[in-house]
Amino acid sequence: MQMGIDVGYGQVKGVSEKGKKVIFPSLVAPLTKGPLENDMKHKVFIQCSSVSMRESAVGDGARYSKLIQQLSGQEKPTEAHDILLLTAIALLAEDTKEPISLGVGLPLAYYAAQKDQLKQRLSCMAGKVSVDGSLQHQVSFSRVEVFPQGTGAIAASGIDYSSSGRIGLIDIGTYTTDFVLLEIENGRKSFIPDGCGSREIGAYQLFESLDKAFQAKAGMPLPIREYSRTLDNALQQKPLCFDGKEIHLHKTLEYAMEELTDSVMSQVRAVWGDWARFLDYTILAGGGSVVLHDRLKNKLSNPVMAKDPVFANAWGYLEYVKAS
Template structure:
């Protein structure tokens, strides 16, 4: 019996790892996406048996070392920073650990959908626009070598590397099953602003071609975290990633069991970042933005500044789930490679 080919898109972001899994038979999978924090810590023995059992799902072995990833790494390591805040992090054990953890979660999704025995998988990863040309082939080779150890030798397995900022456009050009939508083709022009934690990527796609000269990167949403880290320290609040992330979402922190409103600290930090992004958009796209058919604002940072961009650019589009737009674009591209 012929087995269904599978596409796996993994967005190894600098604040969270997103996974999107699709089958080539055009049937939506149950629980086809998952997400976990971009945090890696060295493994340590956990005394509590129930906690240790739960931590197994967040435990990976790479390069002869054992790591906690995701929520377990965040809790057991009391993480104050996300992992991978450097240009060369694709060459690190931490990046490898996150990739293996994401792959394992994709396999869990396949198991839940009775598709774990597939013999043909396309894995799609990505890089920021400013790193893409230099790091594309090293990442492809490293990822292939890493994952090949985890699969049967008879399984057909390929790795593709996409530009991070191109991925959201793929969600416009192709539907969830990999079929063309008729948009973003040779008679349209689109811009993409992909606001990640470490970088904000800009690309311009003009009548079916990506304009290399327009691809560039600026600082990402870590600017908000940096501002709040200093402000929270001065105010005597905790500055771990969980506390700051929660504060950005809710405008509150918990101190000694009491919720405290910190909107007066969070709002100016977000507004400062929004102003910075607006200036970068104007600088990088200029008058081209006016003749674009659409300007996609994606990535986790879109939640913070997407509405401000839409207020200034009527053609701006914020996806329903901007945090997953990159992983979703990767998995749709993967379907094309399976045809």
């Protein structure tokens, strides 16, 4: 079975050749036993050499643990990465017993240094996974391909490659923003190396601003588990209830979105220079683009939102695996 999985710093996104999609926050914690453990999404049991934590809470189910682990740092911690990946595979595979052809990605900045190691490590991986009480799924790979993050979103953008032109892509994630420049001549694609790169900016800056403003009003840091709910509330101009009082954060968010937009645009100028002005399309992908779209659209040449912006890389990895 063919799958494309994007293990992002903020969320895991996966798609299968059958069109099934899964998404969950990139959070892992040891499983807390108790009367509610069977309601937890996701309760995961893994037997695999790279994973010592056999029973874990993954995604939303990990939010309430004090021992929550996020993905952070340039190299994603192997154990947490593999738990997230195997959870996505088990959710996508359902009861399929076929070996898996998997497409995954790495941020462009780390691609050259880490791609061979990641491919080799995943290719040799085999294990048993059960999610939310499902039957144990025996995972093994017939093929693993690693692609540069961002290029996946271009493949899935729906843009017609039969003609000629120049395309830019900006993928705004949680911790990383990837830039890709691509030239197409008579259907042949070539990446412009100087116009491709990653910067460590993303939606996390919004969470940091919300956290600071919350701390100033509430006298304690905003717990990680509350980040995405706080962002959603602030986007809808809804207050957060804390100690029976309402805390309004939408003005803070507006300001933080302006700052993040300026920061993305200054990186666009740094990475693309005046190429940014000679583009037939600028494709926007990643969850950060969903949030910043209205602000970015007037600052870019012919901006187009990717078809399914949050899943764009995962769809692209799947397309590449199908074609290779």
